[in-house]
Structure formats: structure tokens, C-alpha cells
Amino acid sequence: MFNKFRTSFLAAPYAVWVLICTILPLLYILGYAITNDAGTLTFANLLAITDPVHLKSLWLSVEIALSTTVICLIIAYPVALILHNLKISNKGFVVFLFILPMWMNFMLRILAWQIILSNNGILNNMLSAIGLPTIHILYTKAAVTLGMIYDFLPYMILPIYNALSKINDQVIEAAADLGANWWTTFIKITVPLSKDGIISGIIMVFVPALSSFVVSNLLGGGKVLLIGNVIEQEFTLARNWNLGSGLSIILMIFVLLSMSIMNRIDDSENGGMLV
Amino acid sequence: MEFIQFDHVSKSYEKQLILDELDLSVKENSFVTLLGPSGCGKTTTLRLLGGFEKPDSGKIYLNGNDITALPANLRPINTVFQKYALFPHMTIEENIAFGLNIQKKSKDYIDDKIKYALKLVNLDGFEKRSIDSLSGGQQQRIAIARAIVNEPKVLLLDEPLGALDLKLRQNMQYELMKIKQELGITFIYVTHDQEEALTMSDTIVVMNQGYIQQIGTPEDIYNEPENAFVADFIGESNIIEGIMIKDELVSFLGVQVPCVDKGFGTMKPVDVVIRPEDVELDAPGKGFMDGTITDCLFKGVHYELDVQCGEYEWLVHTTKYFEVGQNVSLNVIPFNIQIMNKPESEDEEVMKEDV
Numbered sequence: 127m128f129n130k131f132r133t134s135f136l137a138a139p140y141a142v143w144v145l146i147c148t149i150l151p152l153l154y155i156l157g158y159a160i161t162n163d164a165g166t167l168t169f170a171n172l173l174a175i176t177d178p179v180h181l182k183s184l185w186l187s188v189e190i191a192l193s194t195t196v197i198c199l200i201i202a203y204p205v206a207l208i209l210h211n212l213k214i215s216n217k218g219f220v221v222f223l224f225i226l227p228m229w230m231n232f233m234l235r236i237l238a239w240q241i242i243l244s245n246n247g248i249l250n251n252m253l254s255a256i257g258l259p260t261i262h263i264l265y266t267k268a269a270v271t272l273g274m275i276y277d278f279l280p281y282m283i284l285p286i287y288n289a290l291s292k293i294n295d296q297v298i299e300a301a302a303d304l305g306a307n308w309w310t311t312f313i314k315i316t317v318p319l320s321k322d323g324i325i326s327g328i329i330m331v332f333v334p335a336l337s338s339f340v341v342s343n344l345l346g347g348g349k350v351l352l353i354g355n356v357i358e359q360e361f362t363l364a365r366n367w368n369l370g371s372g373l374s375i376i377l378m379i380f381v382l383l384s385m386s387i388m389n390r391i392d393d394s395e396n397g398g399m400l401v
Numbered sequence: 402m403e404f405i406q407f408d409h410v411s412k413s414y415e416k417q418l419i420l421d422e423l424d425l426s427v428k429e430n431s432f433v434t435l436l437g438p439s440g441c442g443k444t445t446t447l448r449l450l451g452g453f454e455k456p457d458s459g460k461i462y463l464n465g466n467d468i469t470a471l472p473a474n475l476r477p478i479n480t481v482f483q484k485y486a487l488f489p490h491m492t493i494e495e496n497i498a499f500g501l502n503i504q505k506k507s508k509d510y511i512d513d514k515i516k517y518a519l520k521l522v523n524l525d526g527f528e529k530r531s532i533d534s535l536s537g538g539q540q541q542r543i544a545i546a547r548a549i550v551n552e553p554k555v556l557l558l559d560e561p562l563g564a565l566d567l568k569l570r571q572n573m574q575y576e577l578m579k580i581k582q583e584l585g586i587t588f589i590y591v592t593h594d595q596e597e598a599l600t601m602s603d604t605i606v607v608m609n610q611g612y613i614q615q616i617g618t619p620e621d622i623y624n625e626p627e628n629a630f631v632a633d634f635i636g637e638s639n640i641i642e643g644i645m646i647k648d649e650l651v652s653f654l655g656v657q658v659p660c661v662d663k664g665f666g667t668m669k670p671v672d673v674v675i676r677p678e679d680v681e682l683d684a685p686g687k688g689f690m691d692g693t694i695t696d697c698l699f700k701g702v703h704y705e706l707d708v709q710c711g712e713y714e715w716l717v718h719t720t721k722y723f724e725v726g727q728n729v730s731l732n733v734i735p736f737n738i739q740i741m742n743k744p745e746s747e748d749e750e751v752m753k754e755d756v
Contacts, residue, residue: 296486299453302473303480304500304551314499318490 158371171372191335202282265347289323410459437608479548518546679737688730
């Protein structure tokens with residue numbers, strides 16, 4: 127009894143932390159979301175998502191977040207696999223090189239892309255140098271997606287790499303021993319056993335990509351309006367905190383919804399594996 | 402050519418030579434144990450046969466075919482790994498069916514095989530259970546079942562009982578022998594446990610530092626060790642430096658004792674090996690040498706005694722109790738004195754055995 131009391135007592139600072147930094151702000155946002163500036167109860171801020179402009183932004187956000195996640199996964203899995211299979215003693219250093227960009231300022235990296243992709247930028251200079259027509263990629267959906275992929279790739283590589291590292295080498299050898307070729311081993315053993323890493327990678331890329339607004343600000347130049355941008359503008363320019371909060375709540379519900387769909391896909395995948 | 406043949410196989414890791422020109426042949430349907438201390442090359446030999454490693458030089462033949470370059474998944478060989486290596490995301494049934502599914506066997510065939518294999522390893526009815534719900538011993542049985550359903554020509558076992566406790570290990574030894582009889586395939590077994598090797602094998606290959614020290618039946622290896630390493634590694638021994646005076650007469654620790662060995666020449670330095678259970682204790686003056694009991698430990702079946710005779714301390718097993726401090730004499734019948742050539746240099750100590 128005393129023990130139980132003491133352990134919960136030790137958790138108290140964290141409870142306070144969670145209360146002050148998570149629960150209270152959330153309640154505040156919820157409070158703003160369901161009232162107007164006069165303070166009367168209304169659902170208009172939540173229903174504002176049905177406004178075609180907002181719906182279009184939300185849809186665009188989902189589209190870009192999805193393609194970012196898928197492309198990150200396609201790039202990150204082979205990279206993680208190659209990193210894992212590297213037969214060098216200094217593997218840690220190579221992994222470190224991959225996460226090194228994460229240590230540099232996020233804005234700086236995106237600004238660098240702005241310069242690379244601009245009409246007179248490095249990319250177009252290189253294209254014209256080899257006699258190809260220049261492209262106007264800056265301030266397009268493609269530029270925003272590219273920026274997000276660049277930014278979020280390490281968050282996909284690391285969890286997958288970690289998951290691969292946890293697979294017992296003997297298990298892979300056992301699959302070969304039982305007659306499986308490389309591909310069968312990969313599909314039936316490696317991928318299912320690295321599933322946890324794939325799922326955390328997807329969550330760590332998809333969720334921030336869905337609500338990001340900085341990348342689209344800098345590389346979309348106001349022409350690519352994501353739901354994150356809309357919310358940001360409601361708070362900073364329009365000073366309509368109620369509408370901003372309402373859209374935030376909707377976005378949050380959306381994130382939770384997509385994560386629960388992911389979990390269901392994950393479960394049914396498991397079910398499929400059983401057959 | 403024998404069923405399995407290693408022909409001058411060498412392998413090194415990071416410039417360290419593990420196997421040096423190994424020659425080894427194994428008869429079909431035999432139970433061969435590779436025995437030796439860690440780092441002796443026994444596991445590497447097994448991994449080369451399984452296809453998990455490629456030799457730097459030399460050839461490996463199975464049933465007359467050169468399999469040196471054949472990848473693991475195409476060899477008619479299955480392995481029971483040291484740490485079981487079951488697929489943690491699959492049920493027991495799926496684990497066992499893994500190899501059969503790859504061979505595209507029919508569902509009925511697979512179901513029958515799973516039933517048969519689970520019965521063979523005494524785990525009937527475990528089909529739907531998960532791997533996590535099994536004890537170490539049960540997991541090892543599943544690993545055996547998963548390997549044998551593929552009807553391999555050779556089953557490789559890499560210290561499969563190493564992680565189990567003593568009692569379970571002994572039970573599993575008998576079960577493995579039973580399974581071996583039932584299947585009638587070749588077993589290649591790797592262990593550092595000499596008791597396991599002596600109990601189960603038809604043939605023991607004693608290895609040290611990448612060389613084969615001796616190949617023989619368990620009886621041969623135990624009773625007639627060919628060098629001091631084998632004598633020391635298999636069971637406990639008194640290994641004493643001596644001089645072979647002439648045929649059937651050896652001198653050690655200042656006494657001359659008759660033996661049965663011949664052909665060593667005259668006045669040749671040799672190693673004399675005497676098993677502790679072959680030393681008989683008697684009243685002082687009655688044996689070839691007198692000594693004092695310095696230690697007496699009860700070991701269940703026998704007492705383990707240390708007998709100090711001048712400079713040398715003998716290890717003796719008796720069924721009779723002796724007081725510490727008691728004076729005794731030692732006797733050994735000539736047949737139980739084993740004479741071995743003494744290596745003349747360090748290099749020769751890791752002697753190469755040509756087969």
C-alpha cells in the first residue's frame with residue numbers, strides 16, 4: 127500500500143507537467159473552438175471546415191502528407207536496409223551522417239531549398255548548363271512535397287533502421303536455411319519483423335507533414351495553402367483565435383482518425399499473415 | 402568419396418585463420434559430433450556446410466556433388482540453431498510450415514507433416530500457440546520440428562541444448578537420438594560438452610584451433626586419446642611427462658612401470674595418460690608409488706581424491722572413502738596406461754590429422 131502510494135507520488139511532477147503543458151492548453155483551445163468572440167457557445171468554428179476554401183486546403187494537406195509519407199517510405203526502407211547490412215566497423219558514423227541534417231536549423235534547410243529551386247537557382251543553372259529547358263518548380267505543390275520529403279526523411283530512416291537492427295540474424299539465416307530466397311525472406315520475415323519501425327516512421331512523417339505550414343510558406347510562396355497555413359493565418363493575421371482553434375480541433379480529429387485507420391490496416395495485415 | 406566431404410577447406414575472419422586446409426568425411430546416416438573448445442572452428446565447419454559462409458579455398462561435396470558455391474536456400478540441408486531462431490511473428494504451425502510452403506506443398510501434405518513433426522517432438526496439439534508461450538526446451542523442439550519436416554538429407558545442430566538446464570538437456574539428448582533413429586538421416590552436431598558428445602554420437606571429431614585432433618567412436622576417443630589435448634579435453638586425466646625406455650616399459654615420476662604400448666623407440670620422451678578411475682589405491686608399499694591423500698570430495702557415484710606423490714598431485718576416483726592425510730600406494734594395470742607421442746614444438750601441439 128505504502129509502496130503504491132510512493133510510486134504514484136514519484137510520478138506527480140510528470141502529472142503536473144502534463145496538466146500544465148498538455149491538458150490545460152488543449153482545454154483552452156477547445157474552449158476557443160466552441161465559442162465566438164462574444165463568448166457564446168457555437169459550433170460554427172468547427173463546421174467552418176466545410177467552407178470550400180478550408181476543405182480544399184485540408185484535401186491538399188492530406189494529398190501532400192500522403193505522398194511525402196509514401197515517398198519517404200520508398201526511399202527510407204532500402205536506405206535503412208543497406209545501412210543495416212553494411213559490413214563496416216564504423217556503422218554508427220554512417221547513421222550519424224544520415225541524421226546530421228536534423229541538427230541544422232530547420233528554417234535554414236528550407237531556405238537553402240528555396241535558393242536551389244528558384245528560377246535563377248542552382249537547379250535551373252545546372253539544367254541550362256547541360257542544355258535542358260529550365261523549370262518553374264518553386265512555389266508549386268512539387269516544391270512543397272520535395273521540401274517535406276527532405277525534412278522528414280531521417281524520421282522515417284531511423285525507426286526502420288532501429289527495427290531492422292533488432293531482428294536476430296539467425297532468424298534471417300533460418301529463413302534461407304528453410305529454402306527461402308532473398309525476396310521471400312524480405313517479404314515474409316524482414317518486413318513483418320520491422321513493422322513497428324515502419325509504423326512509427328509513418329506516424330512521425332505523416333502527422334507533422336499534415337499540420338506543417340513553414341515548408342509551404344517558404345517553398346509554396348502563399349500559392350500552396352495547406353490547412354496548417356490557414357490555421358496559422360487565423361491566429362496571426364486575422365486574429366480570429368476562435369476559428370483557428372476550431373480548425374485545429376478538426377485537424378486533430380483528422381490525425382487521430384488516420385492513425386486509427388493505420389492501426390486497423392496493421393491489424394488486418396496481421397490477420398492476412400495468419401492465413 | 403564419402404557422403405559429405407570437406408576437401409582442403411580453409412576459412413579466415415579478419416585475417417584470423419579459423420580453419421586450415423580441413424579434410425573431413427562423413428558417412429551417410431551417421432551421427433557425427435564436432436567437439437572442441439570455443440574458437441576451435443567447429444561452428445565455422447557447420448556454417449560452411451549449411452551454406453551461411455563460403456570457404457576461402459577448398460571444396461565441399463554432398464553426395465558426390467560440389468556444393469561449395471550453392472547458396473543455403475538451395476541445399477538439402479536444414480539447421481537447428483543455437484538460439485532456436487524461430488519466426489516470432491508466426492504461430493508454431495506457420496513456423497513449421499514455412500519451408501513446406503516455399504516448396505509449394507499441398508495443404509493436406511503440410512497439415513499431415515505438422516502433425517507428424519509435433520508428435521515426434523512430443524508437442525502434439527501446439528499448432529495454434531504462439532512462440533512466446535513456449536519454454537526454451539519447447540522452442541528448441543519446435544526448431545527441430547521446423548527443420549525435419551523438409552526431409553533434409555543432413556540435419557545440422559549448432560549447440561542446440563546449450564541454453565537448457567541439465568535435466569532437460571539429458572532428456573533432450575535421448576529424444577534427439579530417438580528422432581535420429583526414426584528419421585534415418587545424417588546428423589552433424591556441434592557442441593563443447595564432451596558428455597553430450599560421448600552419449601549421442603557414432604563418431605566424434607575432436608577439433609582444436611582449426612585442426613582435427615582425432616576422429617573416432619566415443620569409446621576410441623575416451624579410451625585411446627591420440628594426444629594430450631584430446632586426453633585433457635575428454636574427461637579428466639592425469640597427464641604426466643615420461644620416457645619410453647623400450648617397448649612395454651615406461652618411466653615417469655622416477656619409477657619404471659610396465660605398459661602395453663610398443664613402437665615408440667627407445668628412450669623417447671612421451672606423455673603418459675592415466676584416467677582417474679583407472680588408478681587403484683592400496684596400502685603403502687604395495688603399488689608402484691606411495692603418496693598422501695590431500696583432498697577427498699564426495700561426487701555421488703564416486704569420491705574424487707587428490708593424492709600427492711612427491712612433486713605430482715594425482716587425480717583419483719574411487720568408490721571407497723579415504724581420510725585426508727592417509728598414506729596410500731598407487732597402482733595401475735599396464736592396459737590402462739596410455740602412451741602418447743610428445744609434441745616436439747609448439748606448432749606440432751596443434752597437430753593436424755589427415756583422414
